[in-house]
Amino acid sequence: MRRNFFVTYDICDPKRLRKVFKICKGYGIHLQLSVFECDLTETEKVQFETKLKEVIxxxxDQVLFVDLGVSHARGERTVSSIGLQYSKMDAPCFVV
Amino acid sequence: MRRNFFVTYDICDPKRLRKVFKICKGYGIHLQLSVFECDLTETEKVQFETKLKEVIxxxxDQVLFVDLGVSHARGERTVSSIGLQYSKMDAPCFVV
Structure with a gap:
């Protein structure tokens, strides 16, 4: 069963920062700067964490996984913005 | 009724960044860098947004409000970290 996570990171080195960004893009939606939303099975989460551990x-450095509960119960996510418009950078996707 | 929000921002100027950080601290818990978790009534959200609009x-600049649903249904929030330990910077507080 997939769980919904916010993944946010604070990486001190630009090279590692780019690597972490690329890894995260493979597992979810880029919301802003260093913030992603991911729907992950347990296996995917372990894979994701393993890749991150090899880089940071x-x-x-710090990567936070904020567990927002099971994905199917998440409902429509409303994102509003002040200032620049929010445009979902990537279509919502599940890694299969 | 309070709703739970993730508030994350991308502010181009250091002076404005500090001001936005201070405003956010008055409305929720600082998770990391430019990411806060806030439980807001409708009135508080309007106040919060008004203050931000005067600064950014x-x-x-961009401030995102990600609506995570009604606060009372939120349950315990699990935050796990890779790298530096996650320590809740502020005790969870509701602005009364």
Whole structure:
């Protein structure tokens, strides 16, 4: 069963930052800057975390997984913006 | 009735960034970098947005409000981290 997560990161080095961004793009929707929304099975989450662990420096970088519950109960996500318009960068996609 | 929001922002100017950070701290919990979690009544949300609108430059900054549903249905929020430990910066607080 898929769970819905917010993934947000604070990476100190630009090179690692780009790598983390690429990894995250493979697992969810880019909302803004260092914030993604992901729908993940348990297996996908473990894969995702393993890839991130190989890239980040554990003593200065941080990636947060905020668990928002099971995906099917999530309902339509309303995102409103102040300032620049919010345009969903990627169509919602599940990694199969 | 309070609703639960993720508030995340992309502010181009350091001075405005600090102002936005201060405003957000008055309305919720700082999760990381430019990401907050807020439980807001409709009135508080309008107040919050009004303050933000007075600070940001609408043609280059962006603040996103991601609606996560009614607060009482939110349940315990699980946040896990890779790298640096996640420590809830502020105790969860409702602005009364």
């Amino acid at each position: 420096h554990h003593d200065e | 430059h609408h043609d280059e």
